[in-house]
Amino acid sequence: MARVPAAERRNDLVNAAIHVIASHGVEGATTRRIAEEANAPLATLHYCFHTKELLFEAVIERLTEQYREVLIENDVHGDVAATARGVLRGLLNWYLEGDPDLASATIELVSWAQRQKDHPAVSVYSEAFNVMRSILARAASGQEVAPETIDQIGYVVGALSDGFAVNWLTYADRSQAAEQAETIVGVLDAWLAANLA
């Protein structure tokens, strides 16, 4: 077969793993299915990733990176309220219009990673939270906002986007989810207005 550098193969396998996890769940994501999705023999998967666990850790790194990009891309560089609003909107739009496999695989893998030795699950959330905090902190640099308020806003934005995602992934109804996204943003607006006054 056509020769492929290991780095590129690893990339293909990570993409295949995300797709298989999203459509078959962690328990259905077998090494054979992932290899087949990547058009590679089973032995090639183990040539690139010594164990299945190492492959899954690479998938988690990829997902972590994806979240960071989405957050940074949606930094509107406004005041705290506008920035929080923009980040939340960016997340909801990403769920709605981006690759649905990414959100689905994230939910699947986070509970999987929770049970691994040095649970790398937290890394996805903690990293996303850290990025959000730094974005919000810069937006608040000109205002009088307590650090703990920044953290609280970050938590609320995260919780709202998670709550939205769970329902969206459960029902998979796009038009309904679009309305719900508006509702969610309205909830954030109401809370910000009441707490940043």
Next chain:
Amino acid sequence: MARVPAAERRNDLVNAAIHVIASHGVEGATTRRIAEEANAPLATLHYCFHTKELLFEAVIERLTEQYREVLIENDVHGDVAATARGVLRGLLNWYLEGDPDLASATIELVSWAQRQKDHPAVSVYSEAFNVMRSILARAASGQEVAPETIDQIGYVVGALSDGFAVNWLTYADRSQAAEQAETIVGVLDAWLAANLA
């Protein structure tokens, strides 16, 4: 061994399955592990539930029932705002102080059920939503509240509790989660105040 009626055995197996799913995930919830947790031989599991899938469906029924009980128990019989607030508080408290296996197993199984033929996943959410709607509708009987507003409130309460649960199950930090629960209730309050005025 001591003779046990099938109905009672089925009950034990459902409880064992919930515990195993919560601690080992759906992919780690093997028939042998569940049978061992229930102190029953493997063959007994298949005597009570013809297949593993049927056992999992029984687990989903149990979880659905649990949610209904929590919602009904926390109906404060006040106006719409007070009722929504009470139900949300009840859910958050149930997550925080109830059996952590129940919430964890729910999250695990919902994504599993999503991939079954006649995805029974939706039943947990839809049933919970229906109960919530009927509770809110009765609370609104004396007020002027549009039916679609009732649904919207139900969605927001659900989304907030889901968002709370995801973070709580990820970090498992009780004291932090207790503060976050207060924040979540505050978010609902702000939104209700802005939208029911």
Next chain:
DNA sequence: GAGCGACTTGATCGATCGTTCAACTTCGGT
């Protein structure tokens, strides 16, 4: 063109999976 590291792959391993079966024991009704 010889040599070597990088990559490919079919075949196969032992472990574990969900499920089945038949033999066995207990219990309630007659």
Next chain:
DNA sequence: ACCGAAGTTGAACGATCGATCAAGTCGCTC
């Protein structure tokens, strides 16, 4: 005392899992 229904259970089935290995093939360097 007898009998059939209900419950128990060890042993085993074929399928599939993650992982391994050895025998390749390709492409670059000297």
